[in-house]
Amino acid sequence: xxxxxxxxxxxxxxxxxxxxxxxxxxxxxxxxxxxxxxxxxxxxxxxxxxxxxxxxxxxxxxxxxxxxxxxxxxxxxxxxxxxxxxxxxxxxxxxxxxxxxxxxxxxxxxxxxxxxxxxxxxxxxxxxxxxxxxxxxxxxxxxxxxxxxxxxxxxxxxxxxxxxxxxxxxxxxxxxxxxxxxxxxxxxxxxxxxxxxxxxxxxxxxxxxxxxxxxxxxxxxxxxxxxxxxxxxxxxxxxxxxxxxxxxxxxxxxxxxxxxxxxxxxxxxxxxxxxxxxxxxxxxxxxxxxxxxxxxxxxxxxxxxxxxx
Numbered sequence: 001x002x003x004x005x006x007x008x009x010x011x012x013x014x015x016x017x018x019x020x021x022x023x024x025x026x027x028x029x030x031x032x033x034x035x036x037x038x039x040x041x042x043x044x045x046x047x048x049x050x051x052x053x054x055x056x057x058x059x060x061x062x063x064x065x066x067x068x069x070x071x072x073x074x075x076x077x078x079x080x081x082x083x084x085x086x087x088x089x090x091x092x093x094x095x096x097x098x099x100x101x102x103x104x105x106x107x108x109x110x111x112x113x114x115x116x117x118x119x120x121x122x123x124x125x126x127x128x129x130x131x132x133x134x135x136x137x138x139x140x141x142x143x144x145x146x147x148x149x150x151x152x153x154x155x156x157x158x159x160x161x162x163x164x165x166x167x168x169x170x171x172x173x174x175x176x177x178x179x180x181x182x183x184x185x186x187x188x189x190x191x192x193x194x195x196x197x198x199x200x201x202x203x204x205x206x207x208x209x210x211x212x213x214x215x216x217x218x219x220x221x222x223x224x225x226x227x228x229x230x231x232x233x234x235x236x237x238x239x240x241x242x243x244x245x246x247x248x249x250x251x252x253x254x255x256x257x258x259x260x261x262x263x264x265x266x267x268x269x270x271x272x273x274x275x276x277x278x279x280x281x282x283x284x285x286x287x288x289x290x291x292x293x294x295x296x297x298x299x300x301x302x303x304x305x306x307x308x309x
Contacts, residue, residue: 003032003105004084007059007092008074010039013048015092015228020058022095028102034059035078040067071177072193072202079192084184091178093228094121100223104181107169107220115186115215116207118175119223120167129227132219134173135208136201136249138261141268144276167221174217177203179225186210200241201248208256242293246301266301273298 005023009016016036023034036059038045049062063077075089086105090096096119104117121131134140180203190209193202207217253262277291 001033001083002030003086003088004082005032005034005088005090006075006078007090008037008039008071009041009045009092010068011041011043012092013043013045016045019092024058026098035061035081037063037074037078039065039069039074070198072197073195076192079187087182087184089177089180094178095226097224100225103223104220108183113216114218115183115210116175116217117181117220119179119225120221121225121227124226124228129229131176132172135204136252138264141265144272169218169220171216172219174204174207175219178227186215189213196251197248200245201252205252238290239293242297246297266298270298
């Protein structure tokens with residue numbers, strides 16, 4: 001078995017159907033399996049999976065959890081059942097384009113040191129989307145404002161580079177867990193996704209451990225994936241999603257770099273989001289609500305530090 005595709009679903013039945021249909025239409029030219037894990041959905045997903053499994057199905061295996069056990073634990077359930085040499089973690093709202101799965105595998109096959117690869121992500125309207133980033137750290141927090149400026153130019157620059165065939169694979173801190181191709185040997189050497197992370201940062205933490213063991217993490221722009229971003233149910237409640245992310249970042253930074261690093265990180269992030277919120281009022285009103293939620297979350301951390309509680 002060359003490939004195991006793992007899809008974790010939670011209350012996104014519409015996207016799950018579209019995701020499985022897209023995979024079927026890709027006509028992938030080698031043997032692969034698709035494993036669906038449902039995290040206690042209440043939207044009819046589990047009933048649909050049971051019915052589909054009785055006939056000629058778009059998936060080979062399915063696992064039903066009675067409750068939402070989180071992204072990492074859900075993926076781990078399927079990884080334990082996976083038979084492929086390569087493991088593709090795929091969100092229900094992520095749609096690989098024709099040939100992209102093969103390109104990710106080919107890159108890992110031809111680069112011995114590479115262990116994890118991620119594609120170029122795009123919004124459904126074709127706009128560039130960031131699919132990789134630096135590992136969360138104090139150093140990275142200083143760069144966020146610069147990243148905002150980058151994001152104003154990257155969509156056009158990357159689109160132009162793609163048309164001119166100038167985009168090249170490069171090492172990155174981590175690739176987005178919405179579409180992450182992994183050599184199975186990486187999992188055998190470093191272990192499964194860390195289930196301490198319920199949602200968010202588990203992709204960064206996994207890539208960090210892989211890099212610590214000498215594996216390269218690569219962005220491969222020749223592979224393209226349409227990612228709705230926000231289609232997953234956890235992101236529909238923005239305030240809850242921002243809270244999950246802040247808690248996950250805290251867990252990772254404290255465990256990896258220590259309490260003092262988190263104190264510095266949270267101070268810088270508070271100032272960052274304050275500035276970004278102000279800028280968004282004039283330049284990008286669509287992001288204003290997100291920055292407002294993030295500012296509220298980090299203001300809690302900032303207040304704890306000031307009061308010593």
